Amino acid sequence: MISYFVSFLIIGSIYAIAALALNLQWGFTGLMNFGIGAFYMLGAYTSAILTSGPTTEHIGGFGLPVVAGFIGAALVSGGVAFLIGFPALRLRGGTFAIALLAIHETLLLVVRNESWLTNGVWGIRGIPRPFFEVVNPKHYGYIYLIIVGGLLLLIYLAIAKAVRSPWGRILRGIGEDEDLTSMSGKNCWSYKMQSFIFGSMIMGIAGAAYVHYTGFVSPQVFNPLMSTFIVWLMVMVGGTGNNRGVIAGAFLVWAIWVGSDFLTDFVPAAVATRIGFIRMLFVGIILGITVLTRPQGILSGEKRN
Amino acid sequence: MADLLASGIIYGSIIALGAIGLTLISSILNFFNFAYGDLFSLGAFITFFFLGLLGDWGTFFNLSFGWSLVAATLLSILVMLVIVLLIDRFYFKPLRYLGAPPLFTSLASLGLAFILRAVINIAWGPEVRYYSNAIQIAKKFSFGIRVKPDEFFIAVCTFVLVFLVYLFLKKTRTGKAMRAMSDNPVLAKASGIETGKVIMWTWIIAGTLITIAGTFYGIQVQLRPIMGWHFLIPLFVAVIMGGVGSFWGALVGGMVIGISEEMITGTVQNILYSLQIDADMSVYKPAVAFVLVVVILLVRPHGIFGKKERGT
Numbered sequence: 001m002i003s004y005f006v007s008f009l010i011i012g013s014i015y016a017i018a019a020l021a022l023n024l025q026w027g028f029t030g031l032m033n034f035g036i037g038a039f040y041m042l043g044a045y046t047s048a049i050l051t052s053g054p055t056t057e058h059i060g061g062f063g064l065p066v067v068a069g070f071i072g073a074a075l076v077s078g079g080v081a082f083l084i085g086f087p088a089l090r091l092r093g094g095t096f097a098i099a100l101l102a103i104h105e106t107l108l109l110v111v112r113n114e115s116w117l118t119n120g121v122w123g124i125r126g127i128p129r130p131f132f133e134v135v136n137p138k139h140y141g142y143i144y145l146i147i148v149g150g151l152l153l154l155i156y157l158a159i160a161k162a163v164r165s166p167w168g169r170i171l172r173g174i175g176e177d178e179d180l181t182s183m184s185g186k187n188c189w190s191y192k193m194q195s196f197i198f199g200s201m202i203m204g205i206a207g208a209a210y211v212h213y214t215g216f217v218s219p220q221v222f223n224p225l226m227s228t229f230i231v232w233l234m235v236m237v238g239g240t241g242n243n244r245g246v247i248a249g250a251f252l253v254w255a256i257w258v259g260s261d262f263l264t265d266f267v268p269a270a271v272a273t274r275i276g277f278i279r280m281l282f283v284g285i286i287l288g289i290t291v292l293t294r295p296q297g298i299l300s301g302e303k304r305n
Numbered sequence: 306m307a308d309l310l311a312s313g314i315i316y317g318s319i320i321a322l323g324a325i326g327l328t329l330i331s332s333i334l335n336f337f338n339f340a341y342g343d344l345f346s347l348g349a350f351i352t353f354f355f356l357g358l359l360g361d362w363g364t365f366f367n368l369s370f371g372w373s374l375v376a377a378t379l380l381s382i383l384v385m386l387v388i389v390l391l392i393d394r395f396y397f398k399p400l401r402y403l404g405a406p407p408l409f410t411s412l413a414s415l416g417l418a419f420i421l422r423a424v425i426n427i428a429w430g431p432e433v434r435y436y437s438n439a440i441q442i443a444k445k446f447s448f449g450i451r452v453k454p455d456e457f458f459i460a461v462c463t464f465v466l467v468f469l470v471y472l473f474l475k476k477t478r479t480g481k482a483m484r485a486m487s488d489n490p491v492l493a494k495a496s497g498i499e500t501g502k503v504i505m506w507t508w509i510i511a512g513t514l515i516t517i518a519g520t521f522y523g524i525q526v527q528l529r530p531i532m533g534w535h536f537l538i539p540l541f542v543a544v545i546m547g548g549v550g551s552f553w554g555a556l557v558g559g560m561v562i563g564i565s566e567e568m569i570t571g572t573v574q575n576i577l578y579s580l581q582i583d584a585d586m587s588v589y590k591p592a593v594a595f596v597l598v599v600v601i602l603l604v605r606p607h608g609i610f611g612k613k614e615r616g617t
Contacts, residue, residue, distance in 0.1 A: 087599045090606055094337035094411050098541045102595035113588045277426040284419030291413040
């Protein structure tokens with residue numbers, strides 16, 4: 001039971017990191033990123049390829065230290081965000097979201113089909129877990145929780161400081177009224193690009209944090225619902241533009257998600273096989289209710305500070 | 306080559322049917338409806354439901370389906386119109402009333418997309434289904450073109466439907482009001498156009514077209530609850546490529562995507578084959594739409610037929 005709870009906290013923290021990144025892009029800068037899963041996936045696979053042991057199944061197996069995996073994940077996600085940003089940041093609002101969604105689906109096709117690179121649907125095994133040798137495997141969760149918790153705190157502090165700085169004020173200005181910010185002499189395109197790259201790097205780090213916990217990665221995890229839209233729900237529930245609210249939203253949504261696992265024990269077998277769709281129904285209903293009744297977020301008291 | 310072109314036109318006409326409704330919704334209601342793909346699946350599945358009720362009524366023109374599918378599609382359209390009008394009344398109308406920004410309405414439509422897909426999955430299960438198990442013999446034409454009777458039927462119906470929608474938009478009072486709303490909502494309201502009526506007709510046209518497009522897709526490919534979500538990207542690409550709100554843009558955009566998905570992957574496959582490189586390009590068909598939209602947006606950011614920048 002305790003180990004179940006520790007595992008819940010670890011995955012919750014990883015989602016909270018991704019939610020903070022989305023909050024930077026959407027909550028402050030107004031970038032409707034529907035392709036979170038793409039950067040999460042890039043980070044996960046980059047770190048997996050860099051750190052896993054030698055293999056003949058796919059490229060890499062460089063066996064680098066875990067830290068190099070995290071750095072690589074951030075650099076690749078940020079680099080791809082930079083390249084995507086050129087065409088995509090010319091788009092506004094909804095069109096940007098559609099372009100990012102299309103990019104996610106396209107990258108998912110590549111990951112599924114190019115087995116020389118990613119080992120396709122079989123996935124990559126044997127990804128090292130940091131400090132796994134030093135403790136009893138039974139208690140490993142605590143070690144990883146400290147690592148991920150520390151990472152979450154670090155990223156929270158960095159983002160909280162960044163959005164309070166003059167840089168963050170410009171981002172908020174863009175989020176509220178891009179034309180007005182542009183008229184006051186700010187290069188909006190450049191700031192949007194910086195916010196997009198910074199947020200995407202953090203999403204990549206979240207992906208790396210995920211693979212070094214599970215030790216395994218395959219394309220199934222990166223479907224749009226589990227990798228992109230659950231993070232959107234976390235931000236919407238937690239309160240757009242509210243960093244602490246978003247972290248709370250991440251843990252709350254993940255608790256509901258995991259909690260519905262317990263439901264399968266109490267419902268008939270015929271319903272239990274469709275529990276995934278009942279979850280999907282909940283995601284839709286909560287998202288709809290949030291936008292309809294409390295667009296500022298269920299957990300958030302006021303709209304932005 | 307010509308064979309790829311023919312199958313591209315069939316696929317493109319299904320995309321175009323969906324994209325015309327989506328472009329009207331995007332411009333008149335001023336938001337991107339992410340639930341549109343799942344409405345496409347729902348329409349196809351409701352047709353499937355009525356087909357099961359009606360049984361076999363015999364067929365015509367050697368089609369793989371018969372009169373009962375035509376009747377099932379008509380019943381499905383009626384049910385879908387009730388559904389979309391109820392959704393608008395109880396979901397999107399309150400948002401319009403609140404004055405929600407377009408992006409929030411888009412997010413709300415995303416929530417609706419999950420609700421619809423979950424309902425389809427719970428009601429029908431995630432299995433693949435078919436309207437008919439009959440195998441069709443394709444008719445051979447010159448240049449190696451092979452067209453099945455079903456495909457011919459889809460292409461002709463699309464042509465007729467597009468023409469009818471065009472006449473509606475061009476000739477009727479409501480159609481003119483819809484074009485006015487799409488062109489300039491503020492000016493349209495100021496000249497006394499009944500917004501409620503225009504929005505209702507937009508849903509009626511979009512709901513009808515999306516049900517027929519979903520059913521055509523079911524005839525041509527298969528029925529899966531996830532199909533609409535995957536179909537959403539080519540639909541949106543057609544809308545953006547043609548320019549949001551443009552009727553001809555959606556038609557041309559849909560055709561361009563359908564044809565290029567078939568021809569580009571087919572041609573690259575042939576080149577790789579002649580170079581003796583072993584790779585399966587057909588899995589990358591959906592990526593073509595994405596590459597196209599990037600190219601178009603770099604060259605013409607407002608789409609082929611688009612005129613001006615929109616806030617959405």
